[in-house]
Amino acid sequence: MADLQLRNLYKSFGAATAAVDDVSLDLRSGEFVTLLGPSGCGKTTTLRIVAGLEKPDRGEVHLGGAHVTALPPFRRNIGMVFQSHALFPHMTVAENVAFGLRMRKVDARERRERVKSTLDLVRLGDFLQRYPHQLSGGQQQRVALARALVVSPDILLLDEPFGALDRKLRETLQEELRVLTREIGITSLFVTHDQEEALILSDRICVMNTGKIEQVGTPQEVFEHPATHFVADFMGVGNFMPATIESTAGGETIASADGVQIVAQGYDFSAGDKVNAAIRAEKIELLTEDPGDQANVAAGHLVHAIYQGANSNYRVNCSAASHDLTVRAGNAGAAQLGALEPGQAVWLRWPASAVRLLARD
């Protein structure tokens, strides 16, 4: 267990934009941090720099107080789990897990004990003599996790470990990983493009885009208070209305978007600033009757309704928004919405607390 500091990491593979561009990040000892972003955002390259599998062009990696930037992977005390499991196919489960201990010249008896106890930890204590190809995908990934953990690494690095698994199995393993890493208190750096996975697992999330960090914060902060348009979009906010600030007074900011008055709480903008008002689809209420002249109400026409099981998504065409707006409503108490016809006039209403104002350039 150790803390990790990344200082101004920069890495280019010769393309026009750098893969990793001035990334600085601190992980406290025992903290679980996720690098989240779309493919090509630099999250995997950042992880591989921490592992020593890539050398940064500039910047430093400090692990447990030691400057490790110049060290090869085998001189850093790390454990890594790969998306492809990367188990050694010619070795049994026990031999796979024992490999790191062998390389560290741990004697045979201690090796056996640690292999057994670590495999018990991932509930595979009875699979010692199996070969990887005899295991299911989930079991293989558990072996990979045990193989990384058995050496008591300073940090656990996970590169989209559940990317190749089906949804149900992924959810089970996410929960197991969450419990396990908290239990042994290991510092973990996790890479994924799945925002839900990041929210479930992390103490903090670091959202990345085009090699740069967009926002670092707790799952709540990133989800509820996205700092940039990109983060809001990536976290699935869905609705953006271009607006202009009119006034700020008494903790309330008022903006207007094509005749729709938007009221938000807080924010430090001045009159005339261009912003995007971001509102989550599930925070908007869909009305079939005109609520009258109010702030935070927009009129429009229903484009279509899509049934999604627990929820339905309603696409509404409003003149105030750059795209159609989406409303997500639970189907349990919304019997009256079922009868909506495409083309019908509808009104959208949302509370001031649901509005996020993001600077627009």
Added chain:
Amino acid sequence: MSISFRLLIAALIIFILAPIVVVVFASFSATGVAEFPPSEWSTKWYPHALSQRLFTESAVTSAWLALVSTSIGVPFALGAALVLVRTRFPGRDAIQTFLLTPLIVPSIVIGLSILLAFSAAGIREVPMRLIGAHVLVTFPYLVRTIMASLTRIDRSVEEAALTLGAGHFMTFWKITVPLIRPGIIAGMLFAFIVSFDNVSVSLFLTNVKLNTLPLAILNYVEYNYDPSVAAISTMLIAFSLLAAVVLERLVGLRRVVGG
């Protein structure tokens, strides 16, 4: 599969197997001339063939030559395959093509070129000449099969070993080599066979005292047409089948041939 397609496949298989079957039958004829089908049956040509020093000595030479040239080729082929698969440098494709030229250039031309080259270099010893030439003609088979198995390795398996504390040599020895072992074995088998039945290159380099088995057979049938040659051939067929079975047991033939 339609009936006509099955018939076509059957015809092809018969076409391929027929000459082999004829040789096997001919080896059991009792007369002094190889004939098919034999008018009288006998196994006497087997001991007769094995009693001829022309065949036994040249068979030992061929086996020894194939083994030595293949073994010399393996480390070089491994190195070449690693460089060609794992690194990117200008001229890489050219070198790759160049290494495979012995497959493309007519082997009789290669035989002649090697003879001229050895003469120019002053290498006169027949064993040296044979080994050098056979390393050359078997090399592309080794490189190709080893490259094929290297390409299929998931690099993250090697990276996993690095992150677990294995240095580059340990990772190569404990992970890479075991993973490409089927490719190495397949390459050695191909190389062995290519060397063992090579005629066109050996033709230029052997002398009266040191002969390979294919050349001995060629010499023999120039003056004799008794079934002992068919008997030798049948034994070679049996030997190849045995090798295939052993390989199947050892690593799985389909994995080896499938590359």
